[in-house]
Every structure is written in structure tokens, then in C-alpha cells.
Amino acid sequence: MDRSVFTRTFNKETVPDWRCPTCGTGKLTLKPDSLTVGEGSNSRQAHDHPAWGPEWIDYRFSCMFLCDSKPCAEVVACVGTGSVDHYGWFDEQTGHEEESYEDFFTPKLFVPPLVLMDIPKECPDSVCVRLKQSFAMYFADPGGAMNAGRAAVEALMTELGVARYTNSKGKRHPIPLHKRIEKLTAKYATPLKEMLIAVKWLGNAGSHDGNEPEHEHVRLMYDMLEHCLAEIYDNKVKKLKALAKQVNKKKGI
Ligand SMILES: [Zn+2]
Structure with a gap:
């Protein structure tokens, strides 16, 4: 977009x-x-x-x-x-x-x-809710918008089956988002994981003290999230990639 x-x-x-x-x-x-x-x-x-x-x-x-x-x-x-x-x-x-x-x-x-990002139709509601919270804050509060973007990645990890907690000595401990992204199965390529980790860092910048996040940082976060969600959920991308492979194999149509 x-x-x-x-x-x-x-x-x-x-x-x-x-x-x-x-x-x-x-x-x-x-x-x-x-x-x-x-x-x-x-x-x-x-x-x-x-x-x-x-x-x-x-x-x-x-x-x-x-x-x-x-x-x-x-x-x-x-x-x-x-x-x-x-x-x-x-x-x-x-x-x-x-x-x-x-x-x-x-x-x-x-x-x-x-709506500030293209969201695939197959994207789960729990992720969409966080993204919409981010869009609502974008114009007035870029830091809040980035924080909600980070929460969308947390929800995405849960949807992709990555555990949120570990149990030790009968106590539940939350797993840091960085570790959750690394735990994604091999089905998800390293560049995708790296991009999700970058979104996490941007989201951290939105919630911690330091340089005030700017709108351009939020837009960069949306660029990355849009790409990741399309990679994961957009069948069109998958079909195009499959078609590209076929074309390349045949060296034509
Ligand atoms: Zn209308």
C-alpha cells in the first residue's frame, strides 16, 4: 500500500x-x-x-x-x-x-x-484487532501505534502455535517475544523471522524511553508487517511464487 x-x-x-x-x-x-x-x-x-x-x-x-x-x-x-x-x-x-x-x-x-495496511483476508481476528488499535493511534500517538504493532506480532505467534509461557517449578513464565519468533518452525524462512524481530525492536522503541518514535518509523513497521502477513497468509503470493517456479522451470510459459 x-x-x-x-x-x-x-x-x-x-x-x-x-x-x-x-x-x-x-x-x-x-x-x-x-x-x-x-x-x-x-x-x-x-x-x-x-x-x-x-x-x-x-x-x-x-x-x-x-x-x-x-x-x-x-x-x-x-x-x-x-x-x-x-x-x-x-x-x-x-x-x-x-x-x-x-x-x-x-x-x-x-x-x-x-486502514493503513493491506491485511490478507486469512489474517486471524486476534491479529487484526491489534492492527486496528495501531491504526487508531497512528496520527496522534506514533509510539502507541508501534506498541500495538508489536502486540500484533505477539498475537501472530500465538496463532502460529508458538507457546506463550514456559512452566518451571509449578510457575508460569512468559516467553520473550524475540524467543517466540525464533521458535517458529522451519516452515517459516529466516528472512521472515528477521523481519518479525525487526518489528519487535521497533515496537520496543514505541514503549520505552529514548528518541520519540516518528510517523516514518510506524510506516516502516507497517511495511514489514504487511510483507510478513502476506508471506504467511496471502494465498495470492504463494500461488504467484508457485507459478514463478513453474515458469522458471520451463524457461517460459
Ligand atoms: Zn465506503
Whole structure:
């Protein structure tokens, strides 16, 4: 999936190519007149500053998006923050410097959450639930989104039959995720295990102190998870690989 659309802002005129989270095919459009914008308290008070400019403005907004696919017509609520961009250019016809200001808005929350990864149909519910929790947090809390991605890998290990606990002296001890991934049967290739371990490290970064996780780190995690889930569950990939083998064997069709 092309996740670059989730790095974009929107305004009244332009909405990025965000797909409907319910039908997956319709495109989200801004519901006319639903955009409500307010300026933050500090932002309002800053207007008195002698150096004030529109670029200092800090908005909060709420709005509704509608799915443009008629049978679906899902309604998606959204809240977030906004700012003002300054554009300056030289107009050769008038011979003057021209300028304009444009509002733009950055979503922090979508309800229902946008779907940020391709998930194979065969992917178990326990994994999907964690992924959807991750999508819900992505825009406002990248660290939380990565943590939920790590929890999706824990659920995946359970679905693939890897034990969660060891028993010793009558006590149950949780097995660390790293060890669980290594315990996957030989059916799962080493590169896949390495990628799952990388997802685990990214997920750890989401829950521990240190550098604040950024959206780009979450998108990297989704790239890896998407690939792993397709490798494990997507029959299309398996069929294509089998077909590729046949083609290579015959050196043609
Ligand atoms: Zn839809």
C-alpha cells in the first residue's frame, strides 16, 4: 500500500486520496460545511505581539468525511490541528510581489480509523484487532501505534502455535517475544523471522524511553508487517511464487 497519502494535510479544496475504512474502495470527501475551526488560546493572545504573522496561528478543527461510494456512503469523523502557510511569488504581469495565505489541517484522529495496511483476508481476528488499535493511534500517538504493532506480532505467534509461557517449578513464565519468533518452525524462512524481530525492536522503541518514535518509523513497521502477513497468509503470493517456479522451470510459459 502507498502510505505517502497519510503524510499529507487537507483543506477545504483538497483532500488526499484517503480510502474509506469500511468499504476500502470509496474515496473520502469532506462533508460540505462540516469543517469547524477554532484558534487556540495562546494563538489568539499572540496576535498582539509586534512580530505576529498568520504563520503563528494554531488551529483546532473537527469535520466529517463521506465515502463517495454510493452503496457505502460511510461517515468518518475527524479532529486535529491546523496552521497557515504563506506563499509568495513575483507576478511578471503586474510587476509586483504577490502573496497569499492558505489554511491546512493535520488529522489526529479518525473515527472509524483509516486502514493503513493491506491485511490478507486469512489474517486471524486476534491479529487484526491489534492492527486496528495501531491504526487508531497512528496520527496522534506514533509510539502507541508501534506498541500495538508489536502486540500484533505477539498475537501472530500465538496463532502460529508458538507457546506463550514456559512452566518451571509449578510457575508460569512468559516467553520473550524475540524467543517466540525464533521458535517458529522451519516452515517459516529466516528472512521472515528477521523481519518479525525487526518489528519487535521497533515496537520496543514505541514503549520505552529514548528518541520519540516518528510517523516514518510506524510506516516502516507497517511495511514489514504487511510483507510478513502476506508471506504467511496471502494465498495470492504463494500461488504467484508457485507459478514463478513453474515458469522458471520451463524457461517460459
Ligand atoms: Zn465506503
